[in-house]
Amino acid sequence: MTSTRYRIGVDMDDVICNTHASLIGWAEQEFGLSLGDRADEPIETLLTSSQNAAMAEMLNEGSIFRHLAPMDDAVEVLAELYRAHDIFIVTAAMEHPGSLRHKFAWVGEHLPFFDPLRLVFCGHKHVVNVDYLIDDTPHHFERLDGRGLLYDAPKNRRENRYDRVRNWQDISHFFAGALA
Numbered sequence: 001m002t003s004t005r006y007r008i009g010v011d012m013d014d015v016i017c018n019t020h021a022s023l024i025g026w027a028e029q030e031f032g033l034s035l036g037d038r039a040d041e042p043i044e045t046l047l048t049s050s051q052n053a054a055m056a057e058m059l060n061e062g063s064i065f066r067h068l069a070p071m072d073d074a075v076e077v078l079a080e081l082y083r084a085h086d087i088f089i090v091t092a093a094m095e096h097p098g099s100l101r102h103k104f105a106w107v108g109e110h111l112p113f114f115d116p117l118r119l120v121f122c123g124h125k126h127v128v129n130v131d132y133l134i135d136d137t138p139h140h141f142e143r144l145d146g147r148g149l150l151y152d153a154p155k156n157r158r159e160n161r162y163d164r165v166r167n168w169q170d171i172s173h174f175f176a177g178a179l180a
């Protein structure tokens with residue numbers, strides 16, 4: 001059996017890192033909210049416009065990106081895929097320029113096997129040349145040459161144009177199948 005070595009781009013926020021959970025925790029603490037039973041909804045919809053403005057300011061400051069939890073199984077599956085494929089982390093870090101050094105440090109801590117030259121801090125993702133892009137934001141797929149794999153998230157539940165993966169086990173199975 002010959003296996004194909006794919007070039008795979010992987011998003012950070014809400015794909016490798018559980019950004020949503022940290023934002024919910026931040027909003028509860030900052031505004032005294034109790035969002036537990038609504039934590040599975042897009043956070044912007046749970047906040048007032050002034051609370052959303054405060055969240056944007058906090059994201060631009062950026063240090064929250066240093067302290068995100070990895071998604072379940074993300075580190076283990078990424079390590080496996082890293083051996084079999086050409087993996088690049090592709091994150092629209094320019095949406096929050098203050099996040100750059102924190103994202104870089106996060107990868108160094110949690111993914112020490114990852115070559116820093118495989119980190120792509122960008123704005124628009126359609127500039128990258130990948131066979132697959134794993135992302136929770138479907139608009140990144142619209143002008144992409146490669147194929148989008150949509151990582152399930154509260155904000156994308158109505159999107160049905162792309163193959164959906166629910167977790168990192170799904171990603172592992174997808175590429176195991178793609179190799180067969």
Ligand SMILES: [Mg+2]
Nearest residue numbers: 011013014136
């Ligand atoms: Mg994302």
